[in-house]
Amino acid sequence: MSQQWQERARPACLERRYRFASYDALRDFLDQAAALSEREGLYPDLGFGRDYVNMTIHADEASGSLDERQRRFAQLIDEIGDQGVLT
Amino acid sequence: MSQQWQERARPACLERRYRFASYDALRDFLDQAAALSEREGLYPDLGFGRDYVNMTIHADEASGSLDERQRRFAQLIDEIGDQGVLT
Numbered sequence: 633m634s635q636q637w638q639e640r641a642r643p644a645c646l647e648r649r650y651r652f653a654s655y656d657a658l659r660d661f662l663d664q665a666a667a668l669s670e671r672e673g674l675y676p677d678l679g680f681g682r683d684y685v686n687m688t689i690h691a692d693e694a695s696g697s698l699d700e701r702q703r704r705f706a707q708l709i710d711e712i713g714d715q716g717v718l719t
Numbered sequence: 720m721s722q723q724w725q726e727r728a729r730p731a732c733l734e735r736r737y738r739f740a741s742y743d744a745l746r747d748f749l750d751q752a753a754a755l756s757e758r759e760g761l762y763p764d765l766g767f768g769r770d771y772v773n774m775t776i777h778a779d780e781a782s783g784s785l786d787e788r789q790r791r792f793a794q795l796i797d798e799i800g801d802q803g804v805l806t
Contacts, residue, residue, distance in 0.1 A: 655762070659750075662749070662753075675768055677767070678767055
């Protein structure tokens with residue numbers, strides 16, 4: 633899992649902020665992330681605007697802690713790749 | 720402009736919250752909103768998760784107040800229609 637993910641507590645979650653070189657690259661990333669959500673049945677909270685995307689992967693509701701499923705999702709998001717990602 | 724838009728001050732913006740019956744309907748809405756942003760050159764802040772979308776249309780940066788352009792964008796968003804929108 634990329635170092636750019638930040639782990640937070642109370643509530644436990646993984647957060648990452650992206651900046652994009654173009655709106656097209658941003659839209660493409662959102663599309664791939666949404667498709668991954670449907671495949672994995674895991675739906676992070678996403679915020680976006682003209683050139684940024686914030687992603688928050690929340691802990692498992694039942695346990696309240698981050699488990700393998702959330703970390704794997706972060707890894708899969710990383711594998712979408714950094715095409716058009718500035719930071 | 721639909722009554723469901725809420726106008727806020729400090730900072731001036733228009734906000735609307737949507738709930739969707741399905742993730743597909745949510746993705747379709749996001750796609751159309753993003754295409755509209757590119758056509759209009761106006762990029763609201765959007766937040767979304769499994770079944771909701773929050774949209775914030777910020778005031779014009781220079782004037783700091785809401786003008787015709789933001790209200791027109793809200794109207795165009797309304798015209799995307801409420802397909803799959805619960806609330």
